[in-house]
Amino acid sequence: MKPPITGRTIVAGVAGNPVAHSLSPLIHNAWLEAAGIDGVYVAFAPDADRFEVFVDAFRSGAIRGLNVTTPFKEVALSVAEVVSPRAEMAAAANLLTFGTDGRVSADNTDGIGLLGALAAQAPGFDPKAGPIAVLGAGGAARGAVAALVAAGAPQVRIVNRTLARAEAVAGAVGAGAVACPLDAAAEAFDGVTAVINATSAGLSGQPGLDVPLEAAPETAVIMDMIYKPLETPFLAEARKLGRRTVDGLEMLIRQAEPSFQAFYGAAPPADVDVRALAMKALGQ
Numbered sequence: 358m359k360p361p362i363t364g365r366t367i368v369a370g371v372a373g374n375p376v377a378h379s380l381s382p383l384i385h386n387a388w389l390e391a392a393g394i395d396g397v398y399v400a401f402a403p404d405a406d407r408f409e410v411f412v413d414a415f416r417s418g419a420i421r422g423l424n425v426t427t428p429f430k431e432v433a434l435s436v437a438e439v440v441s442p443r444a445e446m447a448a449a450a451n452l453l454t455f456g457t458d459g460r461v462s463a464d465n466t467d468g469i470g471l472l473g474a475l476a477a478q479a480p481g482f483d484p485k486a487g488p489i490a491v492l493g494a495g496g497a498a499r500g501a502v503a504a505l506v507a508a509g510a511p512q513v514r515i516v517n518r519t520l521a522r523a524e525a526v527a528g529a530v531g532a533g534a535v536a537c538p539l540d541a542a543a544e545a546f547d548g549v550t551a552v553i554n555a556t557s558a559g560l561s562g563q564p565g566l567d568v569p570l571e572a573a574p575e576t577a578v579i580m581d582m583i584y585k586p587l588e589t590p591f592l593a594e595a596r597k598l599g600r601r602t603v604d605g606l607e608m609l610i611r612q613a614e615p616s617f618q619a620f621y622g623a624a625p626p627a628d629v630d631v632r633a634l635a636m637k638a639l640g641q
């Protein structure tokens with residue numbers, strides 16, 4: 358049973374708009390309960406144009422920290438006084454922590470989530486082993502590209518509908534990343550070790566991306582960051598082709614682990630199956 362709220366309860370949460378669909382409260386509160394930590398994790402939906410005011414209200418240290426999701430990941434970076442190199446490289450933050458001196462620190466754990474999901478669901482996958490294609494050039498893609506380059510990927514091919522956005526991400530990341538138009542996806546998939554969907558195409562019943570996954574080698578791992586639905590059209594196609602797949606739910610759980618540590622000062626307990634809880638919440 359969840360420990361009662363006390364005078365010492367540590368409060369953290371997630372800010373997004375909309376946010377009611379977020380699985381983060383389910384994941385963090387299950388970990389808190391299993392670990393017997395006197396803490397709670399709640400969801401906030403600040404007004405879209407008042408994020409700065411919302412964050413200022415917490416500079417007193419009222420809460421330990423916040424995860425940040427759409428549409429606040431970019432503005433979250435700009436309100437922070439201290440920015441980690443990986444948040445800087447991703448140009449977005451998904452984690453804010455509040456210091457006792459009123460300063461806000463920004464970090465980005467999406468890259469940890471991405472690499473953790475690949476390690477968990479595609480054992481033996483080595484980011485250093487060859488080129489990797491990332492579909493998309495938004496905040497999620499930029500974080501992924503930065504994490505993959507930092508993990509030693511020899512080349513990351515950023516494939517996007519709007520080529521200029523892919524070029525901007527490649528330019529920001531520097532050597533190791535190249536931009537490709539979406540209609541040249543077949544060429545971009547040639548010889549890759551992984552194809553990672555970081556677009557929002559395929560989200561919640563919308564049509565998936567029409568890309569020739571068969572152009573990727575049979576050994577390539579296919580990953581989708583989307584977790585609603587858990588089996589996206591993109592992953593369904595990959596499974597049909599017999600490719601190994603990695604899903605967005607695993608990434609969500611893995612990016613939450615370092616946030617939990619930052620908020621509550623302990624690693625998440627291993628003896629609670631948050632993936633099973635999240636799958637149930639997703640109707641799986």
Ligand code: NAP
Nearest residue numbers: 493494495496497498518519555556557558582605608609
């Ligand atoms: P974003 O900034 O809005 O970027 C969206 C990207 O998708 C852009 O590159 C856009 O291309 C592309 N796109 C959208 N619809 C498309 C279509 N019909 N055809 C081709 N390309 C299309 O979004 P984001 O914040 O990067 O997030 C992207 C996805 O990653 C979301 O679904 C989000 O839920 C997921 N995500 C998951 C996790 C996790 O932990 N599992 C973490 C972060 C993000 P243009 O540039 O041409 O518009």
